[in-house]
Amino acid sequence: MKKVKWIVPTIYIIFLMLPIYWLLNMSFKTTTEIINTYTLWPKEFTLENYKTIFTDSTWYTGYLNSIYYVVMNTVISVAAALPAAYAFSRYKFLGDKHLFFWLLTNRMAPPAVFALPFFQFYSSINLFDTHVAVALAHCLFNIPLAVWILEGFMSAVPKELDETAYVDGYSFWRFFLKIFIPTITAGIGITMFFCFMFSWVELLLAKTLTAVAAKPIAATMTRTASTSGYELGLLAAAGSLTIIPGAIVIYFVRNYIAKGFALGRV
């Protein structure tokens, strides 16, 4: 029985890794090998594709742009969500339940609905093709998510903590920054992970709101696939590189991942 149990996760992980392996495999092949032969591993191993990406500025600036707006969005989302989540977890106030649901509805809004209005709106306030525009646009779904996750974690902290601190003479902000935030570090870490994740993987809005200066890497890939022929090797190499930031972030939160995915509501 013990041995049988290992089989299911193993098969599942193999299934997950296969397409990723295939992408890596393609990225180390030459274009001629990709088109002319079917090989399970690269016959002529080449780093040419990666070299192109790291030397051509249209490629590597794509990465920098993506990372820039993702980090900006994560910081804005978490900073704004922290006090709000505290309010939702500790206080009753006029319209609190409606407000909470209204926030969540924005997480439910299909980005396709917002693509055109966002384009017009951000153009009209002269933010089109800037990193700020994408970072702000991604707040649409990341702030509700951040509030939701943080509220879960904060509600798990007993209220006595707040009361003791006030009795000890702490002012609200000193308590919040010195005592409360350190107790929910794990929750903040998980929230940042989620904000990073959803901002990093989203493309429709990021692509709509940028042209040249703030173009995300993922959009660079789409353009190359359609205009300069069908350079599968290059495409595969660029794709493989987009997996790395995610893998690094996962590694940092690996110990909290299980609880974190339950949004603090287990």
Place this chain on the structure above:
Amino acid sequence: MNKTINQKAWFFVIPVFVLVAFNAVIPLMTVVNYAFQETFGNNVFMWEGTRWFKQIMLSERFHASLGRQFLFTFIILFIQIPLGIAIALSMPKEGMGVPVCLVLMSMPLLIPWNVVGAMWNIFALPDIGFLGHSLNALGFDYNFTQQIGDAWFTTILMDVWHWTSLVVLLSYAGLQSIQPAYYQAAEIDGASRWAVFTKIELPKMKKVLTIAILLRFMDSFMIYTEPFVLTGGGPGNATAFLSIDLVKMALGQFDLGPAAAMSLIYFFIVLLVCWVFYTLMMRNEGNQ
């Protein structure tokens, strides 16, 4: 938790409120503007009332893409939820295997969505892709760019690959929160494996599973990038789900009125289903 009534809490919420309203309300008003009016550019609008709504509600194209969307969402929920629970149940509970499983399983979740589409395109191509090549070598006539059935099969397989891990991680978190004492009691009572699952594990996972279903419903209902890159909505319109059809109508044909009306109907359907889920979820939380 007993919450104190404090209206000043609104001050804490203001930053979030302003940021989200800035992003949600103003653009949504543009959509509403287009949905009830006809425009010829230059900010000239003519009132059309509910004409676009009637047009969309009666159009076969909308019925077809809505039908495809519900079918797709239903199929992937039907596969991902049970599969996710099954994998979570068979995962190791402690030791080295845990971080290895968790890290590897989360990988698909952090790959940009168009890369997921491109990756599966390369993986499934009949001539140079591993999946396509293997299926054809096994004697199946597989070509997802030509055959409707194959296109659906590939899209669903891609989504299962992409998102089942989310269900696994949520279920796993639910399972981890069960005290060992429950299992010991079940063993003493001589409970069968099935009874342990239905009487202990499933009730404990109820809350996280509601979140899983809610998230999977929302995200699969607005799926756009992955099928767009993989199949482009084709062959024909076979895999043109709601978002793909909407973007085609709004940005491809520039039918802004009908597209805006469709957006509102689309958004309303998502809201309605999620509201039902949310109410159920909050009621569960209240009971515990």
